[in-house]
Amino acid sequence: MNILETRAITYEYRGGITALHNVSVTVPRNGCVALLGSNGAGKSTLMKHFNGIITAKSGEVLVDGERVSKENLRVVRQKIGMVFQNPDDQIFAPTVWEDIAFGPTNLGLSPEAIQERVHQSLQLLEVEHLADRPPHHLSGGEKKRVAIAGILAMNPDILVLDEPTSGLDPVGIRELVGLLRRLVQTRQISLMFSTHHVDLVPDLARYVYVMHAGEVIGQGTVEEIFADVSLLSRARLDVPILTRLVTSLQNRGVPIKAGYRFEDVEQALYSLISDKPEMR
Numbered sequence: 001m002n003i004l005e006t007r008a009i010t011y012e013y014r015g016g017i018t019a020l021h022n023v024s025v026t027v028p029r030n031g032c033v034a035l036l037g038s039n040g041a042g043k044s045t046l047m048k049h050f051n052g053i054i055t056a057k058s059g060e061v062l063v064d065g066e067r068v069s070k071e072n073l074r075v076v077r078q079k080i081g082m083v084f085q086n087p088d089d090q091i092f093a094p095t096v097w098e099d100i101a102f103g104p105t106n107l108g109l110s111p112e113a114i115q116e117r118v119h120q121s122l123q124l125l126e127v128e129h130l131a132d133r134p135p136h137h138l139s140g141g142e143k144k145r146v147a148i149a150g151i152l153a154m155n156p157d158i159l160v161l162d163e164p165t166s167g168l169d170p171v172g173i174r175e176l177v178g179l180l181r182r183l184v185q186t187r188q189i190s191l192m193f194s195t196h197h198v199d200l201v202p203d204l205a206r207y208v209y210v211m212h213a214g215e216v217i218g219q220g221t222v223e224e225i226f227a228d229v230s231l232l233s234r235a236r237l238d239v240p241i242l243t244r245l246v247t248s249l250q251n252r253g254v255p256i257k258a259g260y261r262f263e264d265v266e267q268a269l270y271s272l273i274s275d276k277p278e279m280r
């Protein structure tokens with residue numbers, strides 16, 4: 001069963017702005033799904049439907065097979081861990097430790113269980129050294145990790161991250177992507193994230209929805225989406241740098257296999273070079 005599904009969601013902001021039109025997306029259990037779209041595509045608006053922050057004009061949202069309604073919001077919010085773009089919106093306790101303990105405490109867990117959850121989350125996000133610090137004095141990247149740790153401490157079935165890399169420097173982005181990759185590999189958790197950074201997607205996602213002007217204009221595997229240059233251009237998105245490199249080499253007659261992840265392209269280039277003794 002899918003952990004998360006929207007069926008033909010349409011949403012209008014006040015003033016008649018249609019931010020979403022007939023949007024249907026699914027995240028299977030243990031799936032890693034990217035919501036790819038440029039500014040104003042409707043990504044944040046869609047995500048706000050998942051845990052009932054806003055309600056669609058038409059269409060429905062299902063979490064773990066149950067239609068989201070006022071009556072089941074508490075259960076839904078336990079299953080869906082949302083991390084918003086601005087971590088300041090989510091961090092409010094005097095110390096990082098207390099902040100991460102807030103969710104498990106609200107779930108009514110025993111002090112030992114809370115201790116265990118906080119400890120695990122601090123470890124997973126590699127922020128143990130920040131446990132006693134006031135969250136508001138942390139850097140943007142540290143705050144982001146603390147916000148994710150706080151959500152993970154509630155043991156959600158799916159982690160939903162709105163623009164997880166916004167405001168991070170290149171090293172911060174690389175570190176966060178590495179952490180998230182390890183997280184989905186080591187824990188039974190699904191992931192959906194939104195972004196306009198095409199280069200980020202192959203490293204984290206297996207399936208991609210491309211949004212533009214409030215609609216899903218394309219969906220498919222990473223390979224299918226990044227092979228469709230006209231789709232990316234309609235969505236006002238870049239072609240990933242590795243795709244550009246491989247396509248350019250192919251156009252010059254180099255027999256290199258298409259690849260979207262750094263490791264794949266590195267291996268493909270290495271194989272080509274290894275076949276030519278003069279280049280070794």
Ligand SMILES: Nc1ncnc2c1ncn2[C@@H]1O[C@H](COP(=O)(O)OP(=O)(O)OP(=O)(O)O)[C@@H](O)[C@H]1O
Pocket residue numbers: 013014017018019037038039040041042043044045046196
């Ligand atoms: N509170 C609001 N009131 C009116 N219109 C809004 C509101 N929030 C968003 N919109 C409009 O809805 C559309 C979708 O916005 P949304 O924030 O969901 O896009 P996004 O894909 O998350 O963009 P970004 O990448 O810039 O964060 C945009 O046209 C935006 O101007």
